[in-house]
Amino acid sequence: MRGAHCPSSPLLQSFHFVGFVHNDIKPGNILFSCERGAVVIDFGLSSEVGSRGVHTGGTPWYVPPEYARDGKRGAPGDVFALGVVMMYVVGRLPLPERHFKELWFNILDAYNAGSAAALAMGRWQDVVVQTARTLDAASSELERLVQRMVAPTPGARVALDRLAEEAAVLPEHE
Template sequence: MSSALSYLHTQKVVHNDIKPGNITYSPERGAVLIDFEIATSATDGLARGGMPWYLPPEFVNSPKNRGAPGDVWGLGTTLLYVLGKIGLPEKTVGVWLMHEVADRRKKEAREKMFNWLDSVAVKRQELDCNMDRAQGLVYRMLENEPESRIRAEQVSAALNNASG
């Protein structure tokens, strides 16, 4: 998935909906990213839709903050599930309306988003970054600041170096 995101991002495309349900597996091809319905140009900025559990923290301040770092965050959250660190959020966490998160008057949606982000931060801190390379990469994918978050091409390079 990191190589798929890396390719998309070099093409200035943001998927905007990275989640387990948008990743399939083929024995011939490996993991395959699907559902580009809400993909945007990296310069467009505003994407509508997606699932709230995979939105990056920067989304709280502005729905326009959905770019390549947000795709990496979504992959990091997905990998928390794959690693067995969290349950599937769609089944285990209450839902909130994404369009209400940036509206400071919609306290309930904002509170649910902040509570979710806090629980992701706790799970991030529990990752074993020293003994497990994959967990170390997920830790870096879930960095709160988008400028400090690992980029998809860096994840892909780290995985390629590990297997080589």
């Protein structure tokens, strides 16, 4: 079942290749069927790669940490969001929307340092970081890849092209 490993990475890679970022990767925006594989939907919050505006839409639990620092959303942010989705898929996190409601925050306000939203985002990012730290050498190759997807800084995150390559060669039994 290799297609379920990071099912959306080839789709995101194609989308990024043509110059766009999704900005709202989450389980509800990924459909899966045996016939077609993964299909990413809802491009209403997408933006051009490199656009300078602050993108305030999306779902709080999937917004990358760099957003709180500088308002940036880009390809590494889509990788981060897919990493959070995959933490749920591999059973390392419960579905954030259902189990971390107390950490909901307004994305627009998260960009304002010291705001309640920024503090809630920081607490949620701590949950992601702590969970990622549990993925170690004893974890599966898929889990170690997921760990690299949710690295706190964009430069430390696995790039989308590498993600697609590495996901394609994961062992079948994972």
